[in-house]
Amino acid sequence: MQNKEELPVNATVEVVTSGKASDVDDWEAIKDNDIMQQQSAILAEEAEKIQYVGDKEPVSSLAAEYQSGSAILLEKIKVLNEQYAALRRTRGDGNCFFRSFMFSYLEHILETQDKVEVDRVKASVEKCRKTLLDLGYTEFTFEDFFGLFIEQLESVLQGNEASISQEELVERCRDQSISDYVVMFFRFVTSGEIKRRSEFFEPFIMGLSNATVEQFCKSSVEPMGEESDHVHITALSDALGVPIRVVYLDRSSCDTGGTSVNHHDFVPTSEGTAGGASEAIKPYITLLYRPGHYDILYCNNVFIVQNKGASFTVLNSLSSS
């Protein structure tokens, strides 16, 4: 080996032939597994072009993606642009709903500094923990995830050492080692809720995937990267007592003729919500759904003020950010 430099000619031979070598070897060694790996690698590569949580951008920027698409969609984007102040994209890696929810919720807490809400959510999380234990989960397999979420929740509340700014929240949500843990926390919560109320969810699940509740949780809820559906959103919203609005950007058109964007509010069942009904009815988390993907939407200030009655100072800071 050490004589390599003495024979530079040889080096060129190697360079020329090495390509061939790997080709041959690769073809011989290729297995189904490798192909699948490559496929998922391609998907992952595609997904990584977008941050886990992107930057804020105007809703109208969506239009660029549909220039050659359906006129209905373009119309709807216009409508959305009027109703919503901004859009924040998330990575389409199958965790987009949970990731969107995470950022949106934590950002909401950061802006409202709603300690009551934090306490309420903590209580809900504690309930979820018990649920999982009752279901037979090994505590150490989920407690780290729970702990990390609580940590994030506390850090967005200002006034203590661990407090973080909005920029830092964005950073954290882009940091895989935090982001994935929180996503996983939500998956645990969702799975636990579905299993706990399996008789309620069973018909939906049967209609969705013809699997048992147990199988569904095992294959479509707990594994990272499995996309979320109505069932997931309902379960998470119920479990944490957090209302979620999902706005649908699809090609469905209204009967009335005028273009409007339909949405669905996931309002937690009273069981999970400690707060009054009025608070629960108007979701402060709004997600934009396009088939197969969720992004975060920001409501217009006016819209929020009218409906939510939150403090003005906070809202001003929001608009400036």
Added chain:
Amino acid sequence: MGAQAARLNLRMQKELKLLLTDPPPSSSFPHLSHHSSFSLSSILAHIEGPEDTVYANGVFKINIQIPERYPFQPPIVTFATPIYHPNIDTGGRICLDILNLPPKQGAWQPSLNISTVLTSILLLLTEPNPDDGLMCEASKEYKYNRQAFDQKARSMTENYARAGATENGSCSQNTESHLKPSTMDAEGPQLSRLEVDESFGKHKKLSPIKSKLSLASTSSNLKRVTDKIAKEAFSDDLLGNQIEGKAPNQQPAEKFNSYQNNGKLHSTSRKLSLESSSRNQKVSVQCKENVLSYQSSPVLKPKEADMGSTECVLLEKDVNHYEQQSHHLHKSGVVKSAGATNKGSEKICMDQSRVNISDDTWPQPLVNPPSQRSLGPLPMPLNTSHCDKQPQKDCVDKTGSGLFSIKHKRLGLASRKQYLGLPTSLQSQEKDNKENMISVSGVLLSSKGSGESLHGKIVNSNSNVYPKKQLGMRRKLPLEPVDKSNCSTDGNIQLNSCDDNLNGNPSKLLRATEESRYIQKPMQENDEKFTGQIKHHSEVLPIPDSAIVQDSEDSDDDKKVTVRPKLSVKRKRLIGKWNAKA
């Protein structure tokens, strides 16, 4: 990442705590303790085969590796103890859904843990899933010939998973794993080949050691030895190593001695091992032949002139001193074999390929037999002696397996290596049949060889075949300019690859084997009985070529490749010719 690592560590501490306080049924963790401070990224588990199964009374070692992104990624779990199971291959890989991530029919989820994984594996032992089999044969047997499956699985368990057997390190177990399948007959050769092949495909780069060991084991396999005998072989190897020292004395060749001395001067463990292998091989091949070969090399191979000359040049460089000599040794050995016996060349090929491997793997601490620990170069002689001995002992088996080998074109490194042994056995078979005039003539030659000049001897003292063969070779060279040029290219490559010390050898060997094949052609004309066997050769031999090429893969991917395509061309042509003749 720091945070993640810390979190992983936290999780692992909890996992270990659970494993120790509440281990899964019939599992134990010999290397774990509450205060273990070493890396938590790898865990060794022992699990007992479930009662009332074919694995009962066995203790299986399982390696559990924790990936960086655990628990988002599943642990990497493999059997270190050979096991005959539809869902566990010879490399120890386990086909179990929870060990894979969901996108590819996996079912891993972070809520699982090592304990649950082990429980699942135990369940898999109790209830194999032949419909999703990793091991084709075992799956079929499990479904349609349960008795045969049970028998094999039991004997595997008996041989390799006994409580005592687990004391051995994983290396030896790997050896055993490859040994295993062919110790049971039925489709023994097939199985072993396929399996070994598979596992090698996977571990090719990872563990050259394994392949090396398995080579040895497979050959011993063919002897139908149990692992006990394999252990004897170990001691044999030791012996061989010791003998090594004496070997030169038995050899009248002064050159050899001088090489050896040089080798000692420059001795490092690697070099020693190299040398020892070559010496060993020679000893086994028969010292006198070696003498012959040294003398004959210039005579027999005019076309090697370029190589030879470079060698001389190289000899002048002190840096390469030893390596060249080892090359020299090998080459002369090769030449000899080309000229005299094919057997020789094949053996050398094997040796050298192994040398390469061992060279690569050398730094790794391996092997368990305490006697070997102290001795650096040992592992190699080990193989050498294995291979040298066996071919002569049990030819029939190998021939059978050799033929089989042809059917599997996509054989991996290991199987190819195995083939290296095959030609040898074929040849020894020929010897047995007394059809192999070459070897006979070689013996004759060698008996007279010491004093006289080689050339004269060949002409004078040999049976007809030998000179003809030689002539044939000479004659052929001019007749086939293309081949010749190929050869010379190979030669150049060899020269170039001198820098890598060992890497050059394979190509050289390639050439040697090629040549040895050429030699057979004229032989054919002489003795019609040969035809059948030569056919075998024509089928079997091509594989050794690639095998040789493959062998050095670890050390030197690139050069081989240049050789390979050419060889295949040659090969085809040769086969075509032979077939035509036959």
